[in-house]
Amino acid sequence: MSRSRRLFITDKAMRLLLVSAASTSVLVVCLIFLFLFKEAGPFALSPGLGKLLGSQWIPVSFQEEHFGVGPLLSGSALVTALAMLVTVPISVLAAIYIAEIARPAEREVLKPFIEILASIPSVVLGFFGLLVVAPLIKTLFGLNTGLTALTGALLLSLMAIPTIISLSEDALVSVPYALKNASLALGASHLQTIFRVTLPAALPGIVAAVMLGIGRVIGETMAVLMVTGNSAILTASPLASVRTMTATIAAEMGEVPFGSVHYQALFWIGIILLVITFFLNIIAQRVLKKYGMMK
Amino acid sequence: MKKVALTLGLLLAAAITGCDSGPSQQSAPVQTLSIKGSDTMVHLVSSWTEEFMKAHADIDVSVTGGGSGTGIASLINGTTDICAASRGMKEKEQNMAKERNISPVEISVARDGIVMVVHPENPVNSLTIDQLRLIYTGKVTNWKEVGGSDTPILLLSRESSSGTFVFFQEHVLNKEDFSSSARLLAGTSALVQSVAADRGAIAYVGLGFAAEAKTSVKTLGVQGADQPNPVLPTEETVRSGAYAVSRPLFFYTNGTPTKTAQQFIDFCLSPAGQQIVRETGYVPVS
Numbered sequence: 001m002s003r004s005r006r007l008f009i010t011d012k013a014m015r016l017l018l019v020s021a022a023s024t025s026v027l028v029v030c031l032i033f034l035f036l037f038k039e040a041g042p043f044a045l046s047p048g049l050g051k052l053l054g055s056q057w058i059p060v061s062f063q064e065e066h067f068g069v070g071p072l073l074s075g076s077a078l079v080t081a082l083a084m085l086v087t088v089p090i091s092v093l094a095a096i097y098i099a100e101i102a103r104p105a106e107r108e109v110l111k112p113f114i115e116i117l118a119s120i121p122s123v124v125l126g127f128f129g130l131l132v133v134a135p136l137i138k139t140l141f142g143l144n145t146g147l148t149a150l151t152g153a154l155l156l157s158l159m160a161i162p163t164i165i166s167l168s169e170d171a172l173v174s175v176p177y178a179l180k181n182a183s184l185a186l187g188a189s190h191l192q193t194i195f196r197v198t199l200p201a202a203l204p205g206i207v208a209a210v211m212l213g214i215g216r217v218i219g220e221t222m223a224v225l226m227v228t229g230n231s232a233i234l235t236a237s238p239l240a241s242v243r244t245m246t247a248t249i250a251a252e253m254g255e256v257p258f259g260s261v262h263y264q265a266l267f268w269i270g271i272i273l274l275v276i277t278f279f280l281n282i283i284a285q286r287v288l289k290k291y292g293m294m295k
Numbered sequence: 296m297k298k299v300a301l302t303l304g305l306l307l308a309a310a311i312t313g314c315d316s317g318p319s320q321q322s323a324p325v326q327t328l329s330i331k332g333s334d335t336m337v338h339l340v341s342s343w344t345e346e347f348m349k350a351h352a353d354i355d356v357s358v359t360g361g362g363s364g365t366g367i368a369s370l371i372n373g374t375t376d377i378c379a380a381s382r383g384m385k386e387k388e389q390n391m392a393k394e395r396n397i398s399p400v401e402i403s404v405a406r407d408g409i410v411m412v413v414h415p416e417n418p419v420n421s422l423t424i425d426q427l428r429l430i431y432t433g434k435v436t437n438w439k440e441v442g443g444s445d446t447p448i449l450l451l452s453r454e455s456s457s458g459t460f461v462f463f464q465e466h467v468l469n470k471e472d473f474s475s476s477a478r479l480l481a482g483t484s485a486l487v488q489s490v491a492a493d494r495g496a497i498a499y500v501g502l503g504f505a506a507e508a509k510t511s512v513k514t515l516g517v518q519g520a521d522q523p524n525p526v527l528p529t530e531e532t533v534r535s536g537a538y539a540v541s542r543p544l545f546f547y548t549n550g551t552p553t554k555t556a557q558q559f560i561d562f563c564l565s566p567a568g569q570q571i572v573r574e575t576g577y578v579p580v581s
Contacts, residue, residue: 056475058472058473058475059455060455060460060461060464061464061472062464062465062470062471063470063471063472071475130485135492138492138493144446144447144449144493144494144495144496145449145478145489145492145493145496147478147480147489225481226481229478229479229480230454230478230479230480231475231476231477231478231479232475233475233476241476241478243479251454251455251456251479251481252454252455252456254361254362254364254365254456256364256368256456257364257367257368257371257387257388257391258368258371258372260387260391
C-alpha cells in the first residue's frame with residue numbers, strides 16, 4: 001500500500017470516528033423515541049389511546065383499572081406553573097443585578113453560589129423539603145399536612161432559579177453596548193436604561209431561559225415525589241396534594257409486571273413528557289435563533 | 296493488528312470473568328442467591344441473610360426490596376432466585392408466569408399484622424373494619440363521624456407498588472378503590488413520620504414498624520366483621536388470626552428450589568430462623 005493511500009484511509013477513518021462521536025446524541029434521541037414507542041405501542045391497540053384521556057389514574061384495582069393521565073398532567077402543570085410564578089421574578093431580577101449593577105467583586109461571590117445551588121442533588125433538596133419546607137407550609141397555612149403542590153413548587157423553583165439566572169444573564173450581557181450607551185447619552189438614568197432598553201432587548205433570551213427552566217422543572221422527579229403527597233386528583237389548588245407525571249413513573253415503574261397494560265401506560269406518560277420537553281426546547285432555540293442570540 | 300486486538304479482547308474478557316468470582320482466596324466456588332421483593336420483608340430477610348452467611352461463607356446472598364410486585368415481576372422475568380412477597384400472587388401474575396414457563400412455588404415463612412396507627416393525641420382507640428373501609432374509600436372524612444374529635448381525616452397510604460397496599464385493598468377495602476385523596480408515600484418510615492406530625496392522620500404499617508415507632512404514634516384496635524370487641528395487634532392475636540388485619544409472608548421460587556435456595560429456606564424455617572422473625576417484629580409461623 002502506498003503511503004498516500006494509507007494517509008487517505010487514515011484520514012477517512014478519523015473523519016468517520018469524529019462524525020459518529022458528534023452524532024451520538026442524535027442517535028440516542030432517536031433510539032429513545034423508538035424504544036418508548038416500542039414499549040408503549042400495544043396500548044394503542046388494546047385498550048386504546050382513549051383510555052389515556054380519562055380523569056382518573058387508578059392503576060391497581062380489583063374493580064377496573066383507570067389510566068387517565070388527566071390528573072397527572074394537571075399535577076405537573078400546577079406544580080410547574082407555581083414554580084415559575086416564584087422563579088421568574090426572582091431570577092430575572094437577580095440576573096439584572098448580576099449583569100448590570102453588581103461590581104466585579106460581588107459577581108465573583110454571587111456566581112459560584114448560584115452554581116452550587118444548581119449542583120445540589122434533587123434528593124437532598126427533597127429531604128430539605130420534607131423536614132423544613134413542608135412543616136413551614138403546614139403551620140403557615142394551618143393545614144393538616146405540608147405535603148402539597150406548593151411545597152413541591154418551592155423546591156422546584158430552587159432548581160430552576162440557577163438555570164434561569166445564568167441564561168437570562170447571558171441574554172442581558174449580549175445586548176450591544178451601543179444600545180445602552182445611546183440610551184445613557186440621551187439622558188436616561190442607569191435604571192431607566194436597564195428597564196426600558198436592555199431588558200426589552202434581552203427579552204427573547206429571557207423567554208428562552210424561562211422555557212428551558214420549565215423543561216427542567218417538568219422533568220424533575222425525586223423532590224416532587226418526596227413532598228407533593230402524590231394523590232392523583234384533578235385540582236387547581238396550590239394547597240392540595242398532586243401526583244406529577246414523573247413521580248408516577250418513578251413510583252410505579254418498579255412494580256409493574258413487564259409488558260402489562262399498566263407498564264405500557266407508564267411508557268405513554270414517558271412519551272408525553274418527552275414530547276413536552278422536546279417542544280419546549282425547540283421553541284426556546286427558535287426564539288434564540290430568531291433574535292440572533294444563539295451562541 | 297487484528298490478532299493483537301483479538302488477544303487484547305480475550306484478555307479483557309478473561310479479566311472481567313475473573314473479577315466476577317470475587318476474592319479468589321476460597322477454594323470452593325462462590326454460589327450466589329438473589330432474593331428480591333417485599334419492602335416489608337427486607338429487614339427480616341436481611342437479618343436472616345446475615346446469620347445464614349455466617350454459617351455458609353461460600354454462599355453470597357443479595358437482598359433487594361422494591362415491593363412484592365417488583366419481586367414477583369422479577370421471578371416471572373427470571374431475574375431473581377427467590378421472591379419475597381407479602382401477599383399471594385394475583386391471578387394475572389400467575390397467568391403471566393405460566394406464559395413464560397415459570398411455575399411459582401409458595402412457602403409461608405412468617406406472619407405479619409398490619410397495624411393502624413394514628414397521632415398519639417387522637418382520642419379514637421379502635422375502629423371496625425367497616426369504618427376503616429369507609430375512611431379509606433373516602434366516604435368518611437372527619438374523625439367525629441367515627442367517635443373522635445372534629446378533625447378532618449388525613450389519609451396516608453403506601454404507593455401502589457407495595458404488597459401492603461394490595462393486601463389492605465383486598466382485605467380491608469373489600470377490593471374497592473382507595474380514595475383518590477389519599478396521600479401516597481414512598482415508604483413505611485415516611486408514613487410513621489407523617490402520622491407523628493399530623494393530628495388528623497391515619498396510616499397502616501407492618502407490626503414490626505409500629506413496635507419500633509412506639510410512643511410517637513398510637514396503635515388502634517380493629518374489630519372484625521364478626522367480632523364482638525376490637526382486638527389489639529399482638530404476636531398472639533396475629534398468629535391465631537384473631538386480629539383481623541394479619542397476613543402470611545411468603546417466599547416464591549421457580550419450581551422446586553435449587554439446593555442453595557433450599558438451604559436458605561430451611562434455615563429461615565428452623566428454630567433459629569424463626570427466632571429472628573420474632574426479633575424483627577414479625578410473628579413466627581411455627
